[in-house]
Amino acid sequence: MTTNDRKAKARAAGQAAASGGANVIVVAGIVVVLAMALIIGGVVWASQDTGSSAGGASQLPDGVTKGQPIEPFASAKPAEDAPVVDVYEDFRCPICQVFEQSMGSTINELAKDGTIRLRVHLKTVIDSNTGGDSSAVAGASAVCAADQGVWEKYHTALFALQPAQETSAGFPSSDYTKAAKGAGLSGERLAAWQKCTDQGTYVDYVKSVDDETVKQGITGTPVIEVAGTKLSWGALIDQNTRRADTATLTEVLTSGSVPADLVQKP
């Protein structure tokens, strides 16, 4: 290194050396600014992508707090000591469709006559696999249907329309309307449901439910718990016919306790 070089260095750190070459400080400055902009911009975008899309329209279902399940058949007024059945599901999850189509009606009947207290946790498992928020939007649209009193029919109709492929796009929005009409909504009630769905009224709520259940360790779907114990529901499905042993299912749900051989292993 020549004396000139040393002087140049001493004069101003980072000033280009006499031998030529770019100024390290300037290049470092540019790189740091660009890197910070990219990372901060990325995080902001990520939080918007996964966060609120409803803005001021965002609401919690009537009488439900953030992260907590809905009770779609609360009007059946189950007894205080009725067995609590928790169902964790995602409209886009294929096994949830099997669960719904084999056991859904048995569970609903028991909930409708107040024999059990059914709590539904709407999760977004497939969203976290594919990106996008179709599971959250689908779940939110079902809460809108519950507001119009057609939870059960809408739930069945939307599961039947489940896309075969898991993509970030998920359900086409026309499927929600199809399910709503299939559930018997028309006129003013259909319009109210449509507005609720289009505004994403309950999207943030559904996302909060997924957060809360993940915190509790429920990361997959479907899960069914009877009085807090996971039921190995697959053991009640005939592998060939895909039909459920509804007699045993009814017995387990109404008794409020899962027999040892039907407890889901972790």
Add this chain to the structure above:
Amino acid sequence: MSAGRLRDHVGLVARLVLGGVLVVAGVLKVGNPLGAARAVQAYDVMPFELARWIGYALPWVEIVVGVLLVIGLFTRVSAVVGAVLMAAFVVGIAQAWARGLSIDCGCFGGGGQVASDQTEYGREIARDLGLALCGAWLVVRPASTLSLDRALFGAHKESA
């Protein structure tokens, strides 16, 4: 070929391997922030909300550091970050293994709970240790063939 030039070539390979893997890992996760957040949360080492933000940021950090390594700009600093990331991943995976969690590392997307016979902790740790070694080489000896450091700042400064 002189020993110095050979080592420069080793440096190039280390840069491309560590940088390339970081870029691929970042790009595969960047479009799915919820999945990235859930993958970090599955390690269960940080508060839930902090893990969410780490999940949002990590793919972008990986892309930035990976690109800098691939082009060989500020190689030593980038290699420090890359090696620290890999060391952190090794610790994270090892604690999950030791505590008996059954999760996918979520290194290249995916992540979260898996069946207990589907965990691949040993392989994931071995891979990340190898990548950490690439980083360590570059921290010790950042000079390498075909680097922007050399092109911009000259050979005498590229070890800065």
